[in-house]
Amino acid sequence: MKLRVLGAYGGEGLGQRSAAFLLNDHTLLDGGTVSGALSVPEQLDIEHALVSHCHLDHVAGLGFLTETLACCGSERPVTIASLEPVVDAMKSAVFNNVLWPDFSTIPPAAPVVRYRTLTEEVEQRLGDLWVTPIAVSHTVPTAGFIVHDGDVGFVYSGDTGPTDTLWKAARGVKGLRAVIIECAFPNRLRTLADIAKHMTPELILRELDKLPPDVPVLIYHVKPQFFEETAAELHRIAGHRVSLLEQDKTYIF
Numbered sequence: 085m086k087l088r089v090l091g092a093y094g095g096e097g098l099g100q101r102s103a104a105f106l107l108n109d110h111t112l113l114d115g116g117t118v119s120g121a122l123s124v125p126e127q128l129d130i131e132h133a134l135v136s137h138c139h140l141d142h143v144a145g146l147g148f149l150t151e152t153l154a155c156c157g158s159e160r161p162v163t164i165a166s167l168e169p170v171v172d173a174m175k176s177a178v179f180n181n182v183l184w185p186d187f188s189t190i191p192p193a194a195p196v197v198r199y200r201t202l203t204e205e206v207e208q209r210l211g212d213l214w215v216t217p218i219a220v221s222h223t224v225p226t227a228g229f230i231v232h233d234g235d236v237g238f239v240y241s242g243d244t245g246p247t248d249t250l251w252k253a254a255r256g257v258k259g260l261r262a263v264i265i266e267c268a269f270p271n272r273l274r275t276l277a278d279i280a281k282h283m284t285p286e287l288i289l290r291e292l293d294k295l296p297p298d299v300p301v302l303i304y305h306v307k308p309q310f311f312e313e314t315a316a317e318l319h320r321i322a323g324h325r326v327s328l329l330e331q332d333k334t335y336i337f
């Protein structure tokens with residue numbers, strides 16, 4: 085399985101893009117940044133967008149992607165997929181004709197957005213992949229995902245504070261190659277992390293005991309404003325098992 089990091093951060097900074105990953109060229113995993121990291125032909129190849137939750141740093145790029153699809157002769161829509169409350173939020177809070185046009189009706193002859201509600205804690209087909217959405221602990225309804233291609237898979241936390249169900253499910257995954265976990269703030273902002281339901285390096289250290297052993301842990305979603313400080317703390321916590329996901333790198337699992 086191919087995972088290309090379009091954006092590795094929990095916000096925008098100079099050269100730092102919001103969370104988005106492209107799986108096997110056709111499926112987005114979150115869409116904080118899309119058009120800022122992909123050519124138009126690459127955008128037209130996207131068929132599915134798996135969305136963890138509706139916060140801007142995970143969906144802003146979907147707005148500009150849909151504009152590309154509507155303007156540049158896309159032959160097929162992008163299907164936005166997630167748990168029901170997340171899909172509902174995408175309709176009511178994002179593509180609502182206020183924040184952005186409702187591209188599920190544009191262009192009228194062949195709208196470029198479709199929605200698909202996924203069943204919680206059930207493995208289901210999405211394009212050439214299998215996905216299992218699992219609710220995690222954030223300030224709005226949010227899904228983590230187990231993504232599998234039949235041979236190998238990885239776990240993606242979405243935005244979450246400490247959680248359990250996702251890690252329990254991860255322990256049963258065959259061919260697990262990586263656990264991708266968010267970390268937003270440095271340790272000194274623990275109070276803010278608790279309120280906003282995000283991780284700090286110290287919290288991740290505690291989560292490690294719940295994870296399947298010996299699987300590499302890749303960190304994304306550090307807030308650009310605190311990158312140096314948070315990255316230094318992450319480097320200290322857990323030796324070789326934990327590393328930062330690199331933006332613009334393609335990982336082959």
Ligand SMILES: [Zn+2]
Pocket residue numbers: 094103139141142243305
């Ligand atoms: Zn986020």
Ligand SMILES: [Zn+2]
Pocket residue numbers: 137139222243
């Ligand atoms: Zn969030």
